[in-house]
Amino acid sequence: MSAVVKRFPQRLDTRQGQVDMTHGSGGRAMAQLIDALFVKYFDNDLLRQSNDQAAFNVDAGRMVMSTDGHVISPLFFPGGDIGGLAVHGTVNDVAMSGAKPLYLSAGFILEEGFPLSDLERIVESMAKASKEAGVPVVTGDTKVVEKGKGDGVFITTTGVGIVPEGVNISGDLARPGDVILVNGTMGDHGVAIMSSRENLEFETTIESDSAALHTLVAEMVSVAPDIHCLRDPTRGGLATTLNELAMQSNVGMRLRETDIPIKPEVSAACELLGLDPLYVANEGKLICICPAKDAKAVLDVMKSHPLGEDAVIIGEVVEDEHSFVQMETAFGGGRVVDWIAGEQLPRIC
Amino acid sequence: MSAVVKRFPQRLDTRQGQVDMTHGSGGRAMAQLIDALFVKYFDNDLLRQSNDQAAFNVDAGRMVMSTDGHVISPLFFPGGDIGGLAVHGTVNDVAMSGAKPLYLSAGFILEEGFPLSDLERIVESMAKASKEAGVPVVTGDTKVVEKGKGDGVFITTTGVGIVPEGVNISGDLARPGDVILVNGTMGDHGVAIMSSRENLEFETTIESDSAALHTLVAEMVSVAPDIHCLRDPTRGGLATTLNELAMQSNVGMRLRETDIPIKPEVSAACELLGLDPLYVANEGKLICICPAKDAKAVLDVMKSHPLGEDAVIIGEVVEDEHSFVQMETAFGGGRVVDWIAGEQLPRIC
Incomplete structure (x- = not known):
């Protein structure tokens, strides 16, 4: 449990509550949101450090970086939701270089009025996908826009990974006969x-x-x-x-x-x-x-x-x-x- | 000049044109937009490879990763705009660990009807900030949402950097007497x-x-x-x-x-x-x-x-x-x- 929870013990109302502009303010309400949803579900030491960046050790090698914004509509659909998709989409973009994906970041753009219960479902699904993939969400960001200036939730994920020695995969390498x-x-x-x-x-x-x-x-x-x-x-x-x-x-x-x-x-x-x-x-x-x-x-x-x-x-x-x-x-x-x-x-x- | 320009020589109408849904479709219009704006202004070999991820060599060490969504309103303001801000914000979040920022990714969420001339100004300003900082935008993503489901442009940038040996900066290290x-x-x-x-x-x-x-x-x-x-x-x-x-x-x-x-x-x-x-x-x-x-x-x-x-x-x-x-x-x-x-x-x- 992080320092934020210690100081702000009030629960976020994830049953009846809605996203409001204070959840993007940088203040107490945002700290509560981060703690009650993101730190709780993503649950890893790097995120729990509460710094504006995550630090981890890397070996020398060839690294890849990929980013993908997710704006799917509807947010929940047969076989998945935007949360799982935001993990899979970026894990896959990293993997398509032959790399082993290591870490993800997640940037949320929330619309004022979005039900916190839906946001919790999405974060939970994202955390599940991330754990199943073994690729933790180690840093993130939350912004809130006024009602009518967004569409529920947009999630931009970025992933980094390391390419195994000797692997060189690129879209310009297809050759006749392949x-x-x-x-x-x-x-x-x-x-x-x-x-x-x-x-x-x-x-x-x-x-x-x-x-x-x-x-x-x-x-x-x-x-x-x-x-x-x-x-x-x-x-x-x-x-x-x-x-x-x-x-x-x-x-x-x-x-x-x-x-x-x-x-x-x-x-x-x-x-x-x-x-x-x-x-x-x-x-x-x-x-x-x-x-x-x-x-x-x-x-x-x-x-x-x-x-x-x-x-x-x-x-x-x-x-x-x-x-x-x-x-x-x-x-x-x-x-x-x-x-x-x-x-x-x-x-x- | 990339392969896309070779095949799709039509110019993007950055004077009168607007973002439309086809610019997010994954097809020809998106390829044109990427080439006429992002590849042109960000102008680096990694981006020009046109893969869904950028690959670069890293030395062994402590790496940091940070992400920040930018939803500022108005998009243009005295002393800057969302483009420059999206570079500075993430370069700074990486640097606040003591790290040297290396690379950036950029995810754009565009609203249908947004003037391409404004988008060009923003991308140009982002490219300028990135070049001045010496931190290239090496990979990106573009999504388009219907008019009324966004607000012009949102930009989520993610940065990676390397922490110099012996530096250990974190929000939990302040000590009495500091x-x-x-x-x-x-x-x-x-x-x-x-x-x-x-x-x-x-x-x-x-x-x-x-x-x-x-x-x-x-x-x-x-x-x-x-x-x-x-x-x-x-x-x-x-x-x-x-x-x-x-x-x-x-x-x-x-x-x-x-x-x-x-x-x-x-x-x-x-x-x-x-x-x-x-x-x-x-x-x-x-x-x-x-x-x-x-x-x-x-x-x-x-x-x-x-x-x-x-x-x-x-x-x-x-x-x-x-x-x-x-x-x-x-x-x-x-x-x-x-x-x-x-x-x-x-x-x-």
Whole structure:
């Protein structure tokens, strides 16, 4: 229990209370909020020090840093909430360099009037995700904006991690002949959010795939340190992310539609909603591009991990000065899988 | 020039254009925005790699990490804007551990309809502050929320830095007998913002003191590695920050009102606005608590730095199990300088 609780023993009213402007003032109310929610749930020595920064020892090496703002709407959705998502999203961005994520920071922007009970649920879920991932939230910040100047809660998380010796993964390293893999079905997260927004009901609830992928990545790089690219296909989905990688590496890609795993219920919902699942966001999926010689070893280790059971090879990298992503369709034809042009799914993460 | 510009040569309309939902979609419009603003102004190799994370080498040692959300209103104010502030705020939070700040990340939450010309001004100012500080913005993220769900722009920055060997600064290390110093006048930032909000005009414009303090800190720790506490008195001002430190260290403090530097125009504005300058935010000031034996050396080095010309000793740390901050007033009386209770100045940073 921190010094703040000793001095301010009043409980925060997390049942009936709401966020008010004093919770962002730097004074007593903010100290209470921090103690009754953040220090309580995140529960680690670095946070408990109550300094404006967290200090920890690092070994010499290659460090990565990544940041992600989370503005998803609704805040609670089938399979997760903004709290868990804010942990998974940044753990994954760090892990996509092959790094082992070490620590997270969290910046909250709260809207005046937001129920403290909802904030507590979110912080609790964030703490759970952080503990499960073994990546503690060691420092943070809270701001409050007036009612109508925000939308409940926005959470910006930043992560740092260390890349194992010999691993060098980057979006510009895909080479013709490389193989493209994914760890599972596409579009689950985006469809879960859209169904929840539209109040659609299906026979089975479609849940977000929100998950931390760093333990999967650790096993992949341990069997194949020469993996070229890893990226999580979030906003814009598989199609947009592959286009980014193709452009960065100045290569083309050829996919086989029949090999891209999509759940039947996600397919059906996409048809109903007028969405293309290849452009729909994922939050527990990764694209891996590796030399053909490593593909089997990578696929095997993916399939033996709980988050890679449905892993599959979906295509190859080819030479193409126009960096087109092309797909052999289920009917044997071909199509260019282009960048997403406009906004397909706003505030999906 | 990055791959994105090669492929999407259309210019972003930063004269007439506005932020729209597509700028957060993960697609083409977002890539254009990132390239035409962030990559252009922040201009460094790590950002230009276009990965979802930045990688850099670190030496073994003690690292610090700090994060700060910036929701200041108005976005532009006398002496600065949210962009410069977002750099200074986090550079300072890192530096207050005695660390040398190395890298920054930046997460933007933009409101639909926000003028791109204003965003460009902000990014340009952020880039300038980052270059002047020598702390590059190496990775970032952009989200867009619907009109009425945000307030122009919020910026969350996170910084990492390395603490020099032998330096150990923390809020719980103040000891009775220690000396309390500040590097200059109190309340300038908060009064600049409030005057600007209230459209107050004074004979001289009161400007924010927004500045990066890490070079000042580096000189201070080089002459006195045994400094006990450093903290920047932002939200809640000098009074609240001293109360935090007193509580963390379980000590009391005694200040002399006549020694606390306050500009006459800030004093006058505070009287007009009904504010107590001791509770008003600063963005280029620090509190230093060090052993009495080091005080002269620290003071001398502060006074010889452009950001410490008005440095002064304002009081001492004393034994006090109640952790009270007390002040000998200008009239020879005494008063307890308590925590700020409510919200004095909303959205001041």
